[in-house]
Amino acid sequence: MLVSAIKPNLYKNKQYATMPSFTGRNSQAPASKKSAAVDENLSENIKKALDVLGNKKLELIIHNASAPSIPSKDVGIGSLYSETSKEKLIPFLEKYGFSGVQVDPEGRRPSHDPSPYVSNSFVYNPLIIDLEDLTKPENGALLDKNIYKTIVRLNPAKDTDNGDYEHARDSYELALGHVWNNFKAKSSDDDLVDDPTEADAIEELKSDYAEYVEENGEMLEPYAIYSVLTDKFNNDYYKNWPQEYQNLYNPRNESLITQIKAENADEIDKYMFVDMLAKKARDEGIEAYEQAGIKTEGDNPVAFSNQEVWAHPNAFLKDYKMGCPPDNDNPEGQAWGFAVLNPSKLFNNDGSLGESGQLLYDKCKKLAQDNQGGIRIDHIVGLIDPYVYKGTPVDNTAGRLFSSPHNHDLKKFAIPVNSPQSAQRFASILENIVLPACEEAGLTKDDIICENLGAMPDHTRAAFEKLGLGGMVVTQYHNGMMAKPEDTIMLGSHDTLPFVSYVNKLYGKYGQDKFNHALWPAVENSMPKNATHAQKQAEFDKYRFDMNRHQPDVNKAAFAQKKFTELFTSPAQRVQIFWTDLLGMEKRYNTPGTSSGNWTLRLSSDFDKQFDPSMLIQGISDALKAQDAKTVRENQDLINSLDKSAAQARANNKGLNIIG
Numbered sequence: 001m002l003v004s005a006i007k008p009n010l011y012k013n014k015q016y017a018t019m020p021s022f023t024g025r026n027s028q029a030p031a032s033k034k035s036a037a038v039d040e041n042l043s044e045n046i047k048k049a050l051d052v053l054g055n056k057k058l059e060l061i062i063h064n065a066s067a068p069s070i071p072s073k074d075v076g077i078g079s080l081y082s083e084t085s086k087e088k089l090i091p092f093l094e095k096y097g098f099s100g101v102q103v104d105p106e107g108r109r110p111s112h113d114p115s116p117y118v119s120n121s122f123v124y125n126p127l128i129i130d131l132e133d134l135t136k137p138e139n140g141a142l143l144d145k146n147i148y149k150t151i152v153r154l155n156p157a158k159d160t161d162n163g164d165y166e167h168a169r170d171s172y173e174l175a176l177g178h179v180w181n182n183f184k185a186k187s188s189d190d191d192l193v194d195d196p197t198e199a200d201a202i203e204e205l206k207s208d209y210a211e212y213v214e215e216n217g218e219m220l221e222p223y224a225i226y227s228v229l230t231d232k233f234n235n236d237y238y239k240n241w242p243q244e245y246q247n248l249y250n251p252r253n254e255s256l257i258t259q260i261k262a263e264n265a266d267e268i269d270k271y272m273f274v275d276m277l278a279k280k281a282r283d284e285g286i287e288a289y290e291q292a293g294i295k296t297e298g299d300n301p302v303a304f305s306n307q308e309v310w311a312h313p314n315a316f317l318k319d320y321k322m323g324c325p326p327d328n329d330n331p332e333g334q335a336w337g338f339a340v341l342n343p344s345k346l347f348n349n350d351g352s353l354g355e356s357g358q359l360l361y362d363k364c365k366k367l368a369q370d371n372q373g374g375i376r377i378d379h380i381v382g383l384i385d386p387y388v389y390k391g392t393p394v395d396n397t398a399g400r401l402f403s404s405p406h407n408h409d410l411k412k413f414a415i416p417v418n419s420p421q422s423a424q425r426f427a428s429i430l431e432n433i434v435l436p437a438c439e440e441a442g443l444t445k446d447d448i449i450c451e452n453l454g455a456m457p458d459h460t461r462a463a464f465e466k467l468g469l470g471g472m473v474v475t476q477y478h479n480g481m482m483a484k485p486e487d488t489i490m491l492g493s494h495d496t497l498p499f500v501s502y503v504n505k506l507y508g509k510y511g512q513d514k515f516n517h518a519l520w521p522a523v524e525n526s527m528p529k530n531a532t533h534a535q536k537q538a539e540f541d542k543y544r545f546d547m548n549r550h551q552p553d554v555n556k557a558a559f560a561q562k563k564f565t566e567l568f569t570s571p572a573q574r575v576q577i578f579w580t581d582l583l584g585m586e587k588r589y590n591t592p593g594t595s596s597g598n599w600t601l602r603l604s605s606d607f608d609k610q611f612d613p614s615m616l617i618q619g620i621s622d623a624l625k626a627q628d629a630k631t632v633r634e635n636q637d638l639i640n641s642l643d644k645s646a647a648q649a650r651a652n653n654k655g656l657n658i659i660g
Contacts, residue, residue: 042617042645045638046097049620052627052635053568054485059100059297059373060093061494062579063116064128065163066589068603073132075148076155077168078602080296081285082130092608094292096616100373101289102297102449102576104494106282107305108223108275111236114165114599117378120305121363123223124278127168131175133281140186140201142179151175161587162600179277180270212276213269222249222311224271225257228264238310250313282370295373297449300364302379302386303338308359315356317342320388320409325398327455333393334593340388340401343413346429353433360429361437368441375438380450380471383429384460402426403459417459426463435467445469449488449574453477473572475563476502479521483572490576491563494590499563499581501588503556512545519544519559526565528626564619569626579603583611614649617642 050056067078067085079085080103093101106128107119119125131151134143151171157164186192186202193199229245230236238246248256261268289296302322309316316339324334345356353361367375377383388410390397399407405414415425435445445468452464452471464471470486476496483489491499507515523540543558567575580589580601590598604610621642624635632639 041641043095043097045641045645046617046620048638049624049635049642050097050568052631052638053620053623054571054573056568056572057100057574058096058098059102059574059576060098060579060582061102061490061576062603063104063494063589063599064106064125065104065114065116065165065599066579066602068605068607070605071158073152074155074158074605075131075151075168075171076157076164077127078163079128079130079281079285081128081281081288083132084605086285086288088605088608089603090288090292090294092611093294096613099293100295100297102376103299103371105299105301106370108307110306111169111230116299116599117301118303118305119301120223120307121301122219122308122366124275124282126172126176126274126278128285129172129176129274129277129281131172134175134179134277137195137198138201140183140205141195141198142182142186143175144178147175147178157600161602161604163602165600176274176277177270180273183273208280209273209276212279213272216275217272220272220275221261221268223307224268225260225264226307226310227271228260228267231267237306246310247313249311286370296371297374297376297447298367298371299376300367300378302377302382303336304341304359304363309339312355312359315342315345315359316340317388319390320397320401321390322382322386322388323393325387325455326394330593331394333387333389333398335389335393338382340386343401346433357429357433361433364434364437365441368438368443368447372442374443374447374449376449376451377434378451380430380452380464380469381454381456381460383434384426384463385457400457403457417457422459423462423466426459427466430463430467430469446486453493470572470574473570475566480525480566480570480572481521483570485571485573487572488574488576489567489570489572490578491567491581492578494578495592496578498586498588499560499578500584500586503560503563504586507545507552507556507559512547515545515555515559516540519555519562522559522562522566525569526562526622526626528632529628561615561618561622564615565622565626568620568623577616582616583607584615612649612653614646614653617649618646621646 046058050058062080064080065077067080067082068088069075069078069082069084073082073084080089080101104116105119105121106116106125107121108123108125109116109119109127116125131143131148133139135141135145135148152158154171155164155167157167183202183205186198187206190199193202225248226238229238229241229248233241233245235241244253244256247253248260286296304316320340321336322338322340323336324330326333341356341360343356345354346360347357348354364375381387385400385402387393388399388401389395390409392398397407397409399410401410402413402415403417404410416422435448438444438448448469450464450469450471453474456464468486470484470488472493473480473483473487473489474492474496475489476492476499480489492502496502497505506518520536520540523543524536527536527539543555545555567577578589580587583603585601587601589601621639624639624642625632627635
């Protein structure tokens with residue numbers, strides 16, 4: 001049944017070429033390589049060092065799809081809440097002192113697009129459910145083990161370091177259909193359940209489901225109807241539907257909605273049941289992370305999904321889309337096609353939230369409730385003063401939504417950029433919607449990470465800085481010492497070159513001038529603050545790129561080590577490392593502006609055996625050495641212990657280590 005239910009062409013095995021690197025490695029490294037036999041006190045030592053360095057938080061950036069699965073449980077996509085993640089990823093994070101995980105937007109995605117940044121923020125992604133759990137009696141034995149095993153067996157990405165979104169999507173659709181039918185049958189006929197554990201689980205699920213629908217049914221209803229209509233018209237973009245269905249909520253057509261609900265009650269109930277299962281899987285996973293002292297940070301995409309726009313048509317401007325203005329790298333701009341919140345609907349005349357404002361408030365509140373470690377706000381300038389267009393980002397319709405007084409359509413929204421009140425007015429959406437929503441959910445502005453990379457006009461930067469929010473400092477682009485304590489520092493993000501590729505490109509493509517230009521601040525930022533210029537110059541001269549003394553392995557490895565150290569000498573209190581950078585991989589997770597091969601790279605099942613922690617440990621130790629003399633003296637034993645752990649890791653990981 002499973003084989004016939006899934007398209008055969010989804011099982012074509014994808015081949016990915018391996019890439020050589022000076023320090024990098026692919027996750028399919030030889031299984032014989034062993035991770036460092038680090039001392040048992042390493043975790044505690046790292047935590048002590050982070051406290052000494054200013055109570056720094058160390059966090060991993062990893063998306064659900066990239067989570068590992070052992071081969072016998074690999075369904076084609078990862079979940080941070082699976083048994084494999086609980087058994088392997090959480091202990092790994094705990095071992096190396098991580099206190100947080102920055103996750104992806106965890107909403108339901110379009111059927112054709114694996115990107116988490118176009119997902120529905122109000123509906124959980126069913127792909128985070130661990131299908132194996134649903135085969136167990138303690139969860140109602142709702143999925144036949146043979147179906148689960150067949151999904152694993154037919155996974156075309158098995159034994160690779162990539163997932164297969166299409167296989168996972170189609171397999172989950174089939175499997176969750178069986179789960180729903182079994183739940184209905186077992187709920188209505190006690191004779192179908194002999195096992196007491198299974199019977200108790202079914203009763204609990206019945207109660208939980210009734211409560212979930214009572215609390216969330218009204219909110220979920222339009223999205224369930226959207227799913228029904230997607231199947232009806234075999235198209236998941238509402239503008240390709242017949243007119244009356246395109247405008248089902250514009251205005252709300254009660255009679256047609258009632259008809260759709262009556263004719264598709266089972267599918268709508270199933271939709272809500274699956275959402276409950278995803279929420280339960282996530283809650284259980286979050287509990288496991290928190291027991292290990294690890295919190296999740298959510299990701300708030302600037303985009304609203306097609307489902308959200310369709311269900312709340314008056315909350316968005318008609319015709320206009322959000323993108324990025326032209327620049328030297330993108331002379332045509334970037335036409336993202338994202339819907340734009342209607343400024344006229346943000347606030348009512350009495351200051352209360354309008355339809356647009358309430359939608360944004362609810363989105364931020366839900367994300368903050370789900371992630372008590374904090375939230376990342378994607379493209380913060382898109383909330384302060386988004387760049388919008390009708391046709392293309394370079395035609396005469398384009399401009400900043402709140403600062404285009406000469407644009408015929410946008411001038412009614414214009415805010416003077418140089419008035420004494422301009423920063424206050426431009427900060428209004430953040431100050432009166434986003435921050436209160438987070439605060440109601442238990443977060444403070446210190447828990448918010450703002451993606452403020454790229455062009456940021458002066459008036460938007462002033463509004464951002466007025467609120468004292470923390471931004472992102474990516475050391476591929478910025479000097480780490482430019483960071484403020486409230487900022488988050490990182491080697492790179494899901495959108496940048498892998499750190500290894502960045503170093504190779506810096507040294508190879510650009511040559512000695514670019515490399516040496518980047519090396520100087522890396523040296524300076526990793527040395528004691530009282531180091532003399534002569535001492536810095538001597539350290540720089542040891543590793544600079546000189547054609548007469550060409551030693552790429554030494555030069556690049558030293559540069560990489562100093563960039564790791566810079567993460568911890570920087571004033572920023574939050575340090576984040578993207579998972580490919582931590583593991584020293586060259587394969588790229590996402591290339592902005594492209595649509596092929598993104599969002600599929602994964603941790604291998606034995607990632608912990610391929611990881612050389614020496615650069616991370618050494619970076620933390622070297623950051624301690626760069627403190628004032630009193631701090632160094634008081635923590636000499638800690639420094640010695642970390643140095644010993646780093647040396648041991650290097651010795652045990654020859655061939656894997658990124659020091660060369």
